[in-house]
Amino acid sequence: MGILHLFIIAFVSFASFAVNGDENLNLNEEVFGLIVFKSSVTDPSSHLSSWNQEDETPCSWKFVTCNPATSKVTGVSLDGLNLSGKIGKGLEKLQNIKVLSLADNNFTGHINPDLSLLANLEHLNLSRNGFSDRIPGSLMNAGSIKFLDLSGNFISGPVPEQFFMNCLSLRSLSLSSNNLEGPIPSSLSNCTTLNHLDLSSNRFSGNPDFDSGIWSLTRIRTLDLSHNSFSGSIPNGVIALHDLKELSLEGNHFSGSLPSDLGLCPHLKKLDFSNNLFTGTVPESFHALSSLSYLNLANNMLTGEFPQWIGSLTNLEYLELSGNGLTGILPESIGGLTSLKYISLSDNNLSGNIPMSLVSSSELSAISLSGNKFNGSIPDGLFELGFDRIDLSRNEFTGSIPPGSSKLFESLQSLDLSGNRLTGDIPAEIGLNSKLRYLNLSWNDFQTRMPPELGYFQNLTVLDLRNGAFHGSIPSDLCDSGRLGILQLDGNSFTGSIPDGIGNCSSLYLLSMSHNSLNGSIPRSMSQLKKLKILKLEYNQLTGEIPPELGELENLLSVNISYNRLEGRLPSGGIFQSLGKSSLEGNLGICSPLLKGPCKMNVPKPLYLDPFAYGNQNGRHRGDESDQSSNSSKHHRFFSVSAIIAIIAAAAISIGVVIIVLLNISARRQLRFVDNALESCSSSSRSGASLSVGKFVWFESKTNPDSYCIANPESFLNKANEIGGGVFGTVYKASIGDANGDVLAIKNLVVSNMIPYHEDFDREVGVLGKLRHPNLVSLKGYYWTPKLQLLVTDYVPNGSLQTKLHERSVSSPPLSWRNRFKILLGTAKGLAYLHHSFRPPIMHYNIKPNNILLDDNLNPKISDFGLTRLLSKLDKHVMNNRFQSALGYVAPELACQSLRVNEKCDVYGFGVLILEIVTGRRPIEYGEDNVLILNEQVKIMLEEGSVLECVDGSMGEYPEEEVLPVLKLALVCTSQIPSSRPSMAEVVQILQVIKTPVTPRMESY
Structure with a gap:
């Protein structure tokens, strides 16, 4: 394939000089252009097997579209074929192509700037691949592209100013979910026909030029700048965007007041300003947004009274105002939101009752009013709607829980009423919620029994009844479904024994029953909880021995059985032998050296060791046994269990003393060794040996290495720039590029024992360069010579x-x-x-x-x-x-x-x-x-x-x-x-x- 590849490239290069009048030659150019492209692609599922270099035209190939009149290729769509490799030569031969889509594959490397040679290309989709480096500034030079999607890659660095110089035809642009940084180029204002712009989930910063930049894009319909690092205020002027339908600015650092003229955008359907630093009140002009269906202003610093005009947004389906400082009451007009499906007003300072009119919002599927000061009873009609999620926690509601309707039973998945003042019985109908997964009734004052209906849940994974003033016994069939993962019953007045059916909770990983009045023994069936990680049974009246089978729970990480009446040995396996005093104290019968007081164990007989029990141990014959019977008692030895434990403990202490002495000596030797190693590494890394010529290789941030070619990398490695070091090398702070370049960290690796060959080094460092996580320092690139090896990473300013x-x-x-x-x-x-x-x-x-x-x-x-x-x-x-x-x-x-x-x-x-x-x-x-x-x-x-x-x-x-x-x-x-x-x-x-x-x-x- 390698020889064939070289031959094809040579043939195509020769063909480019041929006379263009020969129709057969032109057709062959498209065939061979696609074959050259295919030769650079890895196709594990052989999707491109129909691409045959012997064919005179590619029009019969899969994923290729041609103009039937001219037999010229007009489209290549290879979406989601699990292809990999790089975009090499060949595609530039498709001079009539209008659509090129390679989305949802595994292509890597840089975006080939030769794509700008496709004079008729209108639709280019390279989204959701692994492309890196910078965006070629010449990509839209042909001026014909209408749709461009580069989202979901690893493209980095700033967007070149010249990128938008030839964008008069551009209708839709998505650069989202990359690593782009810096400000938005002012040349964006050239894209006067742009309808859709998505720059979300990057690292753009600065204050966008709204006045002369974004607000000048008068044909824009959707604008998404979310999840970046933009800052500053947003001036009025959005009114110029008469066709605007969606505006998303969430997840930035915008501040100041919300633009008051937003209410003059008649077609606006989605508005998301959440997770910023906006202050002031919600502009009253918003009441004119009659087309608005999505409003999210959560997690800002908005103040003032809750908008009393909210009912005028009759098309509103999603309302999110949580995490602000809004005050006042909910108006009755909120019932006019008949299309409302989701409402969250949590963590504000709202008060008063829930308006009865809210029941008119029959489409509601999720409501969250937690963390406010709402009071009064919960409206009965609210529990007759088809909710998926109800969160009324951390308020001041009183009264009982409404019974609910069949519509609620068929849909409810999460119910949180914790942190209120609710009383009375739990409605028996609650057991009919077949889809319920999360139920939290903690921190209330029910003063009732735990209803047996709680055992009917087939999908419940979290049940929290802590401090709910429950009493009586725990239902035996609580875990019949086997799906419960968290069970918390602390701080109640439960009596009786822990039901043996607890062993049916096969998915349980947190079991907490502390601060109750439970008695009886710990059931052996608890050893069936193989996934259990946390077990809390403290402050009860449990008796008997701890089942030894609990020591077989390998996943158990935390146990507290203090202040019960337990006795006997601790299980020999698992976490139990490493439990601290605080997890055991208050049990006067447990056998542990950490506890004072009597130790009760079920040992029926003392242990006897008789050295003469097995025949003639000292040359005596059986006939002599009768003569020795009177003296045989002198040779018997009696050892109690406590004596054996004391002997073993003494031996263990002696061994421990020896180990500690050896550890002291070893630790001091290791410290001296490390100090010497550090001094040796530090001196070797600063040696002034001559260096071979090397080159910086960038994974991101710098696409063109030649423009950042550094003649003397040692200029970075001076004492004034040193910020740290270790056994791998010394770290320096440096600015790459021009005087105002990026501030990065450079680690000068200790060359000894490092990979000696550049190809191997590049492969291994390349793996590290692809790692991306918010809690990892990003690797930007490296410099390599046999005598000098540098790693370039993000500079983290706070030490x-x-x-x-x-x-x-x-x-x-x-x-x-x-x-x-x-x-x-x-x-x-x-x-x-x-x-x-x-x-x-x-x-x-x-x-x-x-x-x-x-x-x-x-x-x-x-x-x-x-x-x-x-x-x-x-x-x-x-x-x-x-x-x-x-x-x-x-x-x-x-x-x-x-x-x-x-x-x-x-x-x-x-x-x-x-x-x-x-x-x-x-x-x-x-x-x-x-x-x-x-x-x-x-x-x-x-x-x-x-x-x-x-x-x-x-x-x-x-x-x-x-x-x-x-x-x-x-x-x-x-x-x-x-x-x-x-x-x-x-x-x-x-x-x-x-x-x-x-x-x-x-x-x-």
Whole structure:
């Protein structure tokens, strides 16, 4: 195929000089042009098998359209064929083509600027591929393109000013979901016939030129600038866009008042200004938007009374005003919104009753009024509508829950009435909600029994009845469906035993029944909950022994059985042997060295050991046994169970003392070794040896490397620009390009042990360049010579977590618990992305505060990930003795040649990171004659019930109910046995449960 490819290219090049009058030659040009294009494409499903170079015309080929009169190719549509490769030569031969669509494939590389040679091209769709680099400024030079879609790629850098110089024919343009940055070019105003413009989900910034730019596009119908970094105010002038139907500016940093003349756009159907910084009131002119069907102003800083004219928007279907500071009451006119399907007014300061007229909105499928001050009873008619979701939580509603109608039973999926003052019985009809998945009735005052109808739900995954003033027994058939994932019954007055049917909750991962009056034993059927992660049974009256089968629950990460009447041994497996004192105290019969008081065990007989029980042990014959019977008792030995435990404990303590001494010696030696290694690496990276000529390779941000050719890369590597370093190399801050170029970070890699060949280096770095996650530092490009290898990444302005924890100045405030938790969760999501989004997983091997950078909003960004891919030889000896630059973070398997190293070593490092963030202390601290290991100290304090004393006091107030399980999670992550540690995906899930344990919409990593 390689020889054929070269022959085709040579033939096409020759044919371009031939006389154009020969019709057969022209037809052959299109055949061979498409064959040349096909030769650069990987087609795993052979969709292009009909493309035969022997044919005289391509008009019979699949996915090719021709003009029947001229037999010229007018269209090539290859959407969704799983093709890959690059757009190479060949397509420029299709001079009559009008439609070229390659959407939903896997094409990569840059967009071929030769596409601008297609003089008749009107429709170009390259969306949802893997194209990168910049947009060619000449792409629309032909001036014939009407429809251009480049969305869903990895195109980066600013949009060239000349890109819009020849756009008089352009009707529709989509550049959404790329990595474009900088301001919108002022030349956009040349596109006077533009109807649809979508620049959403990029990194555009600055204040768009509305007056002379966007507002001058008088034919625009849909304008989407959402999810960028635009800022500034929006001036009046939108009235000029008389044909405007959709305006989306959500997810930016716009501020100031909403433009008052928006109400003069008669055709406007969608208006989304959510997630910005707008202030002031909702303009009264909006009442004239009679065509408006979608209005979203959520998560701004709007104030003033709720619009009393809202009922005039008679076509409104979607109303979202949550997360503002609106006051007042809902007007009766809201019932005039007969087309309304969704309404969310949560987290404002609204008050009063729910208007009865709202029942007239018969199309409503979702309502959220949470976090306000609404009072009175819930209108009965509201529960007769066909809702999918009802959220009236965190208000001041009183009275009982309306019974509901058959229409509601057939549709309701989520019901949240928590945080009110509701009373009375739960309607029996509630069990008829066959689609209900989320039910939260917590924090009310029902003063009733738990209805058995709750067991009828076939799809329920979350049931939260905490602090609802429920009493009586727990229904035995609560989990007949087997789909329940979260069950929270804490803080009630439940009595009786835990039903044996709890074992039917096969999907349960959070079970919480604390602070009740439950008695009896823990049912053995609970061992069937194989997915269970969190178990809370504290403050009840449970008795008997803990079923040993619970030790077989491998996913169990947190257990609290304190303040019951339990006794006997703890299960020998799982989490139980590592439980702290706070999880066990208050049970005077449990056998644990952490607890004081009697230990009750069901051991029927003492244990006897007789050295003469097995025949002639000392040369005696059976005939001598009668003569020795009187003395045989002298040779018997009696050992009680407590004596054996004492002997074993003494032996364990002795072994522990020896291990601690050896760890002290080893830790000091390792620290000296790392210090020497750092000094050696630092000096080698700054050597002034002569360099071979190299070249910067950019994955994004710089399409044309020649215009950023740097004659002396060493000019970056001076002491004044140095901002950090480690065993992989030193990091410098630099500006690439002209004087006002991008500020980036450059890591000067330690060349020793790195991949020695450029092709291999390019392949491995290329993999890292494709990684994109909000919690990873983006790799922009690299520079390579045999003696100098540089990695170029985003510059993260707020420094490292190391600085914030241990090196902050007196004037710098300490990290609050909220920010510390945000850093933990973001770091966990970044690691989970590396571990679970790739096969084989990408491992970091060096999780520590120095490698966690923080942006302006203290969002974490992991650096130095995947650098072990650049090693010419990766083995455990190298990992243990060179690349683990911080003691205390090293997983034990990295030092043990017999253990398999996998992503669980990152989980161990993350566990240590949790401890360091919560306590503010380093993982290993040295005293005068001892070594203090942080995770060991926290474990001891947890067992003693004083673990909160180790929490960093500088962060001020913190919620104990979050900090304590986070510390327990850290100890699970630092388990000495890799298989006992959770995966990073599980860590993310657990952190989200700790923060908001009842939310049905958990964020993915």
